[in-house]
Amino acid sequence: MSIPDVCYQMRALFAFKLKEQSRHFSLLRLKVERNLPSSKYTEQRLRHNHTQLNMTSLQERRSMPTKPSMFRINSTATALLIATTSLSILLFIITSPPPPPKSSYYSLYISKSLSDNATISQHLFALTRRPHVAGSEANAEAAAYVLSTFNSYNLRSHIVSYDVSLTYPLSRTLKLTRPPPDPATTFDLRQEIYPGDPYPDVANEVLPTFHAYAKSGTAAGFAAYVNYGRVEDYVTLKEMGVNVSGAVVLARYGEIYRGDIVENAYEAGAVGVVVFTDRKDYGGGASHRWFPDDKWMPPSGVQVGTVYGGAGDPTTPGWPSTSPCERLSNNEVERRGDVPLIPSLPVSAADGDIIMRSIGGQVANDDWQGSADAPLYRVGTGPGFLNLSYTGNQIIATIQNVIGVIEGAEEPDRFVILGNHRDAWTFGAVDPNSGTAALLEIARRLGKLQKKGWKPRRTIVLCNWDAEEYGLVGSTEWVEENREMLASRVVAYLNADCAVSGSGFHASATPQLDELLKQITQQVHDPDNSSQTVYGSWIGTRDSPVIGRLGSGGSDYAAFVQHVGVPSVDMFFGGAYPVYHSMYDAFVWMEKFGDPMFHRHVAVASIWGLLALKLADEEFLPFNYLSYACELQKSAKEIEDEVSGKGVTVIPLYKSIGKLKKAATKIKSQIKALEESSGWSSMWKKDPIKVRELNDRLMMAERAFTDKDGLFGRPWYKHLIYGPSKHDDYGSKSFPGIDDAIEKAKSLNTLEAWRFVQHEVWRASRVVTHASLVLSGEFT
């Protein structure tokens, strides 16, 4: 029996199991519904009510006769009855057991008995059986799989579709001409199927290597090597006296977002861009071992990906792509500056190596060189000459987000949202379906908790996004469609994308969630070191773990944080991995190198789900804005250092941060006071309106960091603290508006440019002041 046959059988068996499971779950749902009133607590209350009813009817019957003597007897009986009733109410209060504390569900959620690595691996296997790029039939199948799995775990689920502009490769050619006697090379631009690949039957479903939203057209010019294609690399070239104007540049992946590699090349005057994966960074250097023998990228492996610089469907900036809707033309999209204006192609390490050998000129700096056995890298230009052509097929395609809901029992109009995308460039075992498998594990465990009687205080929403790879399209369209609703009701958004690619936990967050992240990682065991917690490994020998920030356009949190201002978290085990966005990011790679026992998947589901549980269940939202103020203070200091001697003052920013700190301290003590308050009424419940008012201040303070005009020249990015900086979308600096203004002022060095930096400092100070007012709950 061939391996694909085994796979097919496993899939069929699994589909059967799922059906069984869903039948089991519908039976289970019935049981839960029937059993709900029979929990000890409710049962006693019902019995008690029943007694009360019987007594009342007795009382009514007895009070019907009108004779005075009878009335006297009745009034005595009534008094007796009232006394008995009051006594039984009192007895009921004293003796009835309280509902189980929420904390018991937290420990159950992360317990071994509820975790299941085998089911996670089955989910990952099912999701990654075929390449499933956005808009494809295979990805619609994967959506149906997620939907039915959500339903089987007792989530109320539905699909939300959008019609969006996507591109697919139609034709690509790349030819290298060298001075005689060397012959010309026409690259075949294909990733090789490796011996023993269990998926040869679907290998032709992998898209030809390309850059999504790349400019269609041809480019011809001498080859020039530009290192990672950063702004500073072009500064170095300029200092070396190398002019890349009219050249087709060769850049390597790894330091900045690929869209910025193309953009920076265009700014430097290049006419085309070829981006390769250097063996030094992705191929295991001189080890000459690669997948399937090792984790490294094979020589023919290519990292595909988007080069679009915005978020969401490029033809519907700021509004949802529902049909019909207003759309920009291609020319209008190009004028907005988010898509490249010169063609580009990604190539393999092997092809990059051939091109590199054709480039002469000055020897590149040491830190521009490749692995030990690589040819000497020179910067050019020429004598190698590149002819590149690319044609993309731009179409309106239907994409599908899957949404699953567990309604909150006490505050159904407050949402805790978890999200992960489903679409993949190829098979997507790491990116993104390690996250999808973990999301389904969370759904499964929450289904079990529901069976035990748990109901969240607030509503929990599980989202499985589409077309993230093209430019965060599915999540952005959904956020744009539901913007006002989300802005008034979302407590937090929790994201995972490439959830598992190796060992070691990493997280990024808006800073009011730092404390909660630290607390939760202290409760989950490190899947790679059973003697300590995830927190213990994460912190290492430092005083505090490194928590990243959410300023980049790296994943689906962007619309939540940067467009609406929702407190958010993003997390993963591992990090950069060599086969990223290539056809080798498949189940076999995960099983061999990423997470052989799927224990890291279990851990990520524990941390991610426990974050959701606490945010959904705690009476007071576990937000700490003192961390936020401290973080802003650090960023303000960095800005102060950068602008010293330029006539720019950062004092307004420091003052606003001071106000935020004060408000954060105030709300903390208000919550403490309410928690400790004693008195007759608080024996039952804290004043629910007061609790709600405090929580609203905590929830809405993040919104106040947004500004309706947004970042200068980029109005979609409303958040003035976290957003992508212009020249590096992977970067995550605070105060992107100030940062961009400083970059510009440094290069122009005019009074006007530095005055603009001051203007941006004022704008940032104003939003921080707004946040402090919302948090303190008082107007001026």
Ligand SMILES: [Zn+2]
């Ligand atoms: Zn991804």
